[in-house]
Amino acid sequence: MIDSHAHLNDPQFSADLAEVVARAEQNGVSGIINVGYDLLSSQKAVQLVEEYPGLYAVVGVHPHDAKTWDSSVEQAIADLAAHAEVLAIGESGLDYYYDHSPRDVQQAVFRAQLALARALNLPLVVHSRDAARDTLEILQEFSDVPCVLHCYSGSWEMAREYLKMGHYFSIGGALTFKNADRLRSVISQIPIERMLVETDCPYLAPVPHRGKRNEPAYLALVVRQLAELYNVTVEEAAAITERNTRLFFRINEED
Ligand code: NI
Numbered sequence: 001m002i003d004s005h006a007h008l009n010d011p012q013f014s015a016d017l018a019e020v021v022a023r024a025e026q027n028g029v030s031g032i033i034n035v036g037y038d039l040l041s042s043q044k045a046v047q048l049v050e051e052y053p054g055l056y057a058v059v060g061v062h063p064h065d066a067k068t069w070d071s072s073v074e075q076a077i078a079d080l081a082a083h084a085e086v087l088a089i090g091e092s093g094l095d096y097y098y099d100h101s102p103r104d105v106q107q108a109v110f111r112a113q114l115a116l117a118r119a120l121n122l123p124l125v126v127h128s129r130d131a132a133r134d135t136l137e138i139l140q141e142f143s144d145v146p147c148v149l150h151c152y153s154g155s156w157e158m159a160r161e162y163l164k165m166g167h168y169f170s171i172g173g174a175l176t177f178k179n180a181d182r183l184r185s186v187i188s189q190i191p192i193e194r195m196l197v198e199t200d201c202p203y204l205a206p207v208p209h210r211g212k213r214n215e216p217a218y219l220a221l222v223v224r225q226l227a228e229l230y231n232v233t234v235e236e237a238a239a240i241t242e243r244n245t246r247l248f249f250r251i252n253e254e255d
Contacts, residue, residue: 001223001238002031002245003216004170005091005125005150005198008055009034009044012202012213021052024216028238030054032216033249035091035125035150037062039073042080049085056251057083058125060090066101066109074112081120087249089117090125091150094138097130107138114142123248125150132158139165148248151200156186163194168248170196173206173214176225188229196248197222197241 003024007013013020024032034049035058036042042059049055059080061069080086092113094106101109117124123146128135132154139147139162148168152159159169169190174180187195197219199205205214206221220234227237245251 001029001197001219002033002242002251003029003199003201003219004033004148004196004245004249005172006032006034006201006216007037007041007203008032008048008201008216009036009041010202013215017048020215020217021055024219025054027217027220029216029219031056031242031245031251033058033087033245036060037091038065038068039076042077046080046083046086049083055085056249057086058088058090059086060092060113060125061109062091062127063093063095063106063110064098064100066106069105069109069112074116077113078116078120081116081122086122087251088123088125088148089113089120091127092124093127094131094135095127095129096134103134107134110138111141114138114145117145118142123147123250127151129153136161139167146248148196150198151204152187152190153183154186156189159186159190163190168194168196168244170198171226172198172200172222173204173210173218175222175229176206177210178207184225184229187226192226192230192232192237192240193244195226195241196245197226 034045045057152169201214
């Protein structure tokens with residue numbers, strides 16, 4: 001299994017990172033993609049790649065931090081992206097739930113990172129919350145950039161548009177929540193060939209760890225729920241989602 005979206009670059013892991021990585025391995029997680037959310041966390045994600053085998057990085061600026069974006073940050077992200085283990089730009093997008101950065105700034109920084117991904121020939125990891133319409137419109141302007149809709153929580157109608165565009169989806173602990181029947185019904189309609197699994201740790205721990213610090217070792221709980229939804233075995237769900245992750249992020253089998 002590959003955890004397609006983690007934040008081991010988050011300070012919450014600084015005290016026991018080696019143990020967290022070891023537990024992931026013991027629980028069948030052979031790859032972890034650490035995603036940046038600002039310049040510092042992107043640098044940290046790249047640094048971790050050098051310290052631990054099986055780790056990969058995605059570099060970019062989260063919509064919460066869009067207000068920190070300027071030409072020097074853009075250049076620094078582009079420089080980091082040249083690293084061989086950097087797989088994509090992100091997480092980037094729109095978050096109108098928290099509105100930590102002004103919406104026009106979020107939109108401009110989202111477009112800037114899509115343009116960067118296009119220029120560098122890299123895919124993009126999308127964060128979208130309460131901004132479905134604007135996210136779709138902006139992604140349509142960059143329809144040649146392959147995207148994964150991380151922690152997908154949108155409607156089936158929106159998912160259908162993204163499927164037509166060739167995009168992928170990833171889902172994590174939210175899928176196991178008791179009150180997530182609508183989400184499970186949307187996800188079950190998306191072909192499993194377009195689905196990745198993630199933890200988004202330290203956030204969104206799956207049941208029975210909900211509310212605690214999440215970590216990649218819990219990924220199997222997400223895969224188990226996904227297997228049930230798609231009526232396949234846990235082994236099949238693990239193999240298919242790992243293959244999808246390698247395809248989307250262009251990770252070689254030998255890596
Ligand atoms: Ni995230």
